[in-house]
Amino acid sequence: MLVGSWLNKQHQERTHLVDQVSFGADFLQLDPSTAPGRGLTAWLTDAFRAAISDGRLVPDTRLPATRVLAGELGISRGVVVEAYRRLTDEGLVSGRSGGGTVVLARPARSSAPAAPRFDTHRLPRPRLTLAEGIDLSPGVPDLSAFPRSTWLRAERAVLAETAPEDLGYGDPRGHPRLRTALAPWLGRTRGLRVEPDDILVVAGVAQSMALLAQQLRREGTEEIAVEDPGSRGAVEELEYWGLGAVPVPVDDDGIRVDALAASGAAVAFLTPAHQFPTGVVLAPQRRRELLSWDGELIVEDDYDAEYRYDRAPVPALHPAAPDRVAYTGSTSKSLAPALRLGWLVPPRSRFAELVAAKHATDLGSPTVPQLVLARLLESGEYDRHVRLVRARHRTRRDALLQSLSGAVPAATVTGVAAGLHLLVTLPAGIDDVALADELRAAGVLVHPLSWHRRLPGSPGLVLGYASHPPDRLRAAGATIARVVQ
Incomplete structure (x- = not known):
């Protein structure tokens, strides 16, 4: 929709709470x-x-x-x-x-077999250089919002209460306390129905992808379907581990399942809660079609699920098909990428081999950060932090949108209801790579949409807004409008 029309619609919806979604x-x-x-x-x-x-x-x-x-x-x-x-x-x-x-009540335990026990937006992405100006590359969270004092208090408490034996080589699945805290949290926030022993703690979504890609290659899988447009960094990571990426088009309802079926791929990598870079949510009908797809495995990257502003929450895909969906998420956008903390909930048939691969890779994730995150989840501090940052991001998104409103009349904007970036789609015939070069020269760094495409499609700009205050975003928006015009 046109930027100006979108803002008018938002104003009307906020005026009439009964209609607000x-x-x-x-x-x-x-x-x-x-x-x-x-x-x-x-x-x-x-x-x-x-x-x-x-x-x-x-x-x-x-x-x-x-x-x-x-x-x-x-x-x-x-x-x-x-x-x-x-x-x-x-x-x-x-x-x-x-x-x-x-x-108070104790829920009935699942009758599913227990997982094996063991005794023992984000990814690489193209970067440009910018001597001065503002970097609107997508996938960069507000690092200044990291809850330093809260983290420090929790870390001090953890160090005071942690037994010496907990500082040795731990369980490669992740510390039991964190997995015990993650299981109910994933249940109440993302709809997953998992036990602590279903969860593998990983070094972010990137490690989930690496472990799964290597497992698939060992099984003889050579290709994986990816959304198009989709994350260039994710595609490059999958290809690094030997999986050929098969692009499948995305429209306003998410990935086209008919095209996915026609691709011949047996495995798919998807971002159904907030597709990168379009920002669309996988529509209910598409979910049903996807669950009827006869593929072997769906890798569900729960990208930006914690940040939504103008739409109702969307549950994860995993609960509908836990035997075919490998669910993964991280704290990279909610806290900081430097923590390298994430989680992977694979089908139980894949769990044992993935834990063995994790152990062979790094012997397990660092213990102290795991215990700190567990404490923040247990106390509710993590949820409070996400709510505060969500409000800050919404203000920043609005500032960028307002600066673009009316100034780029031929552009349409999508992906505004959630996440940390928006997509400006431009008229056919515009060279978005050349436009991005002009913007860089003017002091604004953005991603051209064509960077994230393999199939033909409209040109555009992908703009991240999370890491800058409103005044800088307004200035960047004014620059974008001037250069585009």
């Missing part, structure tokens, strides 16, 4: 638009009751504060208070003095 909570992927016209309290109570029953909410899980959850859902706080009261009356939760509301 940005409300929704990452906690259990609650979306009030799915509730009946009447009966919000019953809808919310049922959602919590179901999550406790199926194990997504385990004992001692702290529920969101009533005021916070009501704000995220755009509903009356009284609805949340009443839902919590009903759950308390049923003996499912309990309010603790100073500790909020926590889950």
